[in-house]
Amino acid sequence: MEIKTPYLLFLGDAPDQPAAKTALGVVDWRPEWCVGQLRLPGCKADAGVPDLTIGEAVAKGAKTLVIGVVNSGGVLPHSWVETIVTALEAGLDVASGLHRRLQSIPEVNAAAEKHGRALHNLRTPAEEFTTGKGAHRTGKRVLTVGTDCNVGKKYTALALEREMRERGLKADFRATGQTGVLISRRGTSVDAVIADFISGAAEWLSPSNDDDHWDLVEGQGSIWHPSFAGVTLGLLHGAQPDAVVLCHEPTRTKMRGTDYPLPSIRSTIDTILHLGRLTNPAIQCVGIAVNTSQLPEGEVARYLKGLEREHGLPATDPIRHGVGPIVDRLLACVP
Template identity: 50%
Template sequence: MQQISFQAPYLIFLGSETNPTYAKTGAGIVQWQPERCLGQFNLPGGTVDLGLPQLSIAEAAAKGAKSLVIGTAVIGGAIPESWVEVLEQAAGLGMDIVAGVHTRLSDIPSLAQTALEAGVKLIDVRVPPKNLPVGTGKKRPGLRLLTVGTDCALGKKYTALAITKEAQDRGMKATFRASGQTGIMISGAGIPIDAVVADFVSGAAEVLSPDNDADHWDVIEGQGALHHPGYGAVSMGLLIGSQPDAFVVCTEAGREVVSGWPDFPLPSIDEVIERTVTIGKRTNPGIRAIGISVNTSKLSQEEAVAYLSSLESQHGLPATDPIRFGATKIVDAMESFS
């Protein structure tokens, strides 16, 4: 009952990508975990630059790279033939290979064979660990914060990362807990909760944030939304198993319907708070909202300030856009949490 995890330092593999948009995973790793990154490697024609030293596979191995991490998306999700040789070279030189693409690394026979011979691991961050338990509901020591949402794809991962970094910068004990593939790639550990069989979702969430020091915060990346017509079950299991003491509601200014489900209006922040508390108190009676995180990218700076201020008055909670204004206010609330 272990999480997925992989070892730093990394060589980040960028294929022959020329569009930085498709290298978001690699860029995220460099943004949030620069100390884990040793270098980058492009194939001929590739132009994406993450600002890391350019290293060949052999150079990276000589400098002690422990993992080759695939930092780009690929059209269709499959691994191009031209990559396999590179991955095999890295595996042969002792690096684990880490990917979040659709093809399973172990389904490439020659790569699987090379990895076996070299004694390295092929780590697919989309594949949950085996033998996950059913949730116990038992209260675990340590403090937990979960980012929840009015919808998918509006900043739950970013919010959790920003909170964790701010807390760590202040010297607080805090760990980001990744529940999705990109978060796992960025942090080097986690469980892809949405890929877990339904019976074991809350158990997986328990494994994701295990027993810890009484003053340690697990900052857990939320998934989906309780009100989501497609993914509500994922959010439910993650909430029950995370048993958060505190949660932050993430939303996007101007989003009015569930993205991709236009018949479903976005729930209000109050509705999300009420439902999260109602369900979450089953495994943590003390659960409460401590902040609001808003993606204000559709607003001007001035509008954003006014909007956040109005949310603070309305809900009596600190509200921020962590990209624009940082996570200070929310981490203040964590510091004074009791």
């Protein structure tokens, strides 16, 4: 079921900007869907859209209240429940990135049933998945992969979608995490599905399509991350990508949440291609997307040039320079 737009972004009493990163991600990529934000007293985050009451948002056409903020301690404050119920009564659906399912909050569940509103839990798959089949599907697919978690895989897939659409190509971002689902109104958090169904969920996510249609699939984790490699591999097999784009953050030394050193770009690409050939023998890597925000300004160009020479691939920072060279390579390499 698609999440209805436009959105009213609920930021609660977020203690800082990072706590609201889901809401901020939606504004980054779909500002036209965000009529405003609703902040409670003490909120330190700002999505840069107008502050609106629920009534004002409804008058501006809002269809869904998006809880795009992490609540500290995991306990849902009473003031949040009140806001959610008021939104349902005013005619909004609610989409939540909280761990707790909205249906498990009695007041919220009762209000949704009474007013016939939809409750979307972005962290809980709404679909019944099956095991992956590994059968070939029509259409073309790109998957973003990374040397680590949080190195720009979602951002890069979205930048590819934007660039390809600007070139008049049929291109759809396919979301595998909660922020991505809000941005595309559809998708699933693949890390929350039953382990047996990871590749099946990825197959559901990027079904057969026109021969000239591109799916840009948001990657998860890293094939070298000791916590999440299983999810990464199931997603790789299910997405059966024709091409991958390697995402990297050059100043990071340890893999997120671990004492493991960051793997090399080379070994990550090689291993992804080795494993990915199972479900798509023609898989290739068409570029390197680098988050250079932590590099000294003067080193960026030299660093990217070095990567291009070393790997024979276009290397670019999607935020600074866009992904034009990667799309050029993609279109040249995938028939």
